[in-house]
Amino acid sequence: MAEIRIRNTGERITGEENVREFLNGQGVLYEHWDTSKLPGHLRDKYVLSDEEKNEILRAYDAEIRDLAGRRGYQTWDVVALSDATPNLEELLKKFEQVHTHTEDEVRAIVAGEGIFVIKGKPETGYFDVKLNAGDVISVPEGNPHFFTLTDLRRVVAVRLFIEPSGWVAHPYEDPEFQKA
Numbered sequence: 636m637a638e639i640r641i642r643n644t645g646e647r648i649t650g651e652e653n654v655r656e657f658l659n660g661q662g663v664l665y666e667h668w669d670t671s672k673l674p675g676h677l678r679d680k681y682v683l684s685d686e687e688k689n690e691i692l693r694a695y696d697a698e699i700r701d702l703a704g705r706r707g708y709q710t711w712d713v714v715a716l717s718d719a720t721p722n723l724e725e726l727l728k729k730f731e732q733v734h735t736h737t738e739d740e741v742r743a744i745v746a747g748e749g750i751f752v753i754k755g756k757p758e759t760g761y762f763d764v765k766l767n768a769g770d771v772i773s774v775p776e777g778n779p780h781f782f783t784l785t786d787l788r789r790v791v792a793v794r795l796f797i798e799p800s801g802w803v804a805h806p807y808e809d810p811e812f813q814k815a
């Protein structure tokens with residue numbers, strides 16, 4: 636289940652309802668998928684063949700189509716990152732730069748863990764959302780953020796997109812950015 640850490644104050648928010656209420660207040664969508672839908676042999680697998688990625692998409696087909704129908708996503712795929720990923724260190728360095736997109740960034744965590752660092756309302760500042768399997772989040776269009784891994788260093792996630800131009804990361808230089 637997701638957990639929030641507000642960088643300014645170190646305050647933590649736990650528990651599904653508290654997390655949802657906080658995130659909704661920040662304009663961030665938060666939902667949950669039933670992790671038992673994932674076939675057992677894919678629950679702890681971080682190097683995936685194309686067929687295995689398709690199996691994940693089939694397992695969550697109803698959830699994906701429901702989300703896409705409500706929010707206009709046209710395409711979706713599966714991304715897997717782990718120490719087996721070539722150049723993971725360099726990728727993480729690239730990831731950990733605050734940026735924006737011209738569409739919302741939605742991720743459904745299928746396995747492992749990830750962290751979205753998001754710029755909240757002025758009174759909140761930056762906060763971390765630690766995500767586990769089943770957590771679904773969407774960072775609003777134009778909202779500064781970045782994604783990184785936890786010390787576990789592995790994640791599998793479904794990504795949904797509206798159109799390719801919206802995926803481009805636009806760097807966001809922010810003097811107010813609070814390092815962890």
Ligand SMILES: [Fe+2]
Pocket residue numbers: 734735736740780781782804
């Ligand atoms: Fe992003």
